[in-house]
Amino acid sequence: MNGKTILKSDGPCHATGRWRDTNANSQHSAENLLEALSAPIYAIDCNGTVTYYNQSAAEFSDHRLALGKDYSQPGWRLYRSDGALLRREQWPTMIAVKEGREIAGPAVVAERPNGTRVNLIPHASPLWNDTGQIVGSVNMLVQTGEHSDLRPQDSLLLNEVNHRIKNNLQLLCSLLESAKRETCTEEARIVLSDASRRVRAMGAAQNILYVAGNSTDFSADDFLQSVCGSASITFGKNVTIRREPASEDLPNHAAMPLALILNELLTNAVKYGANEFGEVIITVGLVKHGPSYELYVEDEGPGFDFEKARKRSSGLGLVVALAQQLGGTFAVERKRGAKCIVKLRDTRTTH
Secondary structure, eight states, rough: OOOOOOOESSSSSOOOEEEOOOOOOHHHHHHHHHHOOSSSSSEEEETSSSEEOOHHHHHHTTOOTTTSTTTTTTOEEEEETTTTTTGGGGGGGHHHHHHOOEEOOOOEEEEEETTTEEEEEEEEEEEEEHHHHEEEEEEEEOOOOOGGGGGGHHHHHHHHHHHHHHHHHHHHHHHHHHHHHHOHHHHHHHHHHHHHHHHHHHHHHHHHHHOOOOOEEEEEHHHHHHHHHHHHHHHTTTTEEEOOOOOEEEEEEGHHHHHHHHHHHHHHHHHHHTTTTEEOOOOEEEEEETTEEEEEESSSOOOOOOOHHHHHOHHHHHHHHHHHHHEEEEEEEEESEEEEEEEOOGGTTTT
């Protein structure tokens, strides 16, 4: 890599762009991991200056990339699939910096400096420094078409990463359950139970993304089935979850936040949504209306006032924060019971 390193910024986006090395051992290991991938990977600071690239990125760009140079020069252009030119501020890497969120897709057409074009699916993620300030973004480019298949060693690497994540989440669940059994206070048991369910929800989302094997989307129906099934393991026999069929696909970046949102709403319904017979009957669904998705969780209980409930429930506060992170909204309707609705816009139609 000619001395290139993975680096951490000393300051936020408005800083001068000076950088410092991270721990040498972990840095060397991370470099080897990124160099092993056939996918082009590069990082920029908030000004668009290249701060890192792997060998695949150098080959993909005809060795035009250079540290300390603007990655849009000389001659890089991006187009939407319909042929419209993307302005610089619409590039996935710049959106990741500006909005502080992951950008997975949609497919774009990249025009190399030599004039050739290739279809790509970008995977851009913001980079933070130690104080939580965004200092740039990193992007992985997945080529579509005849060159889109991963090499065998790449597939093995991804399988290993998924296996480790799954094992770590299962271990964390076991530790939380063990701590819950050993604690002497009811308040602590409630907190540990909530934490365990959240970890299970994250595991369900991770498994769906892995099984889907798709670089941009996952099945909403499979997602609902997995998260609801995972949550129901910890609920009593008097809890029934009715899942409405969902035919839509969702962008990958929404999987983890949505899993946590759904878990919180199911948990809230179990705690407060019992009907007059002491049964908890929950209906879950996800539909698409134009450019927006609507996730709803409905119970047959007495309903609740959202503003009052929000003050006593950290879970509802988490739902609001996660919905906002996805550019969406959260509302509660009171009819026969309580219907919690999270509305999200489909970012793939706007970027």
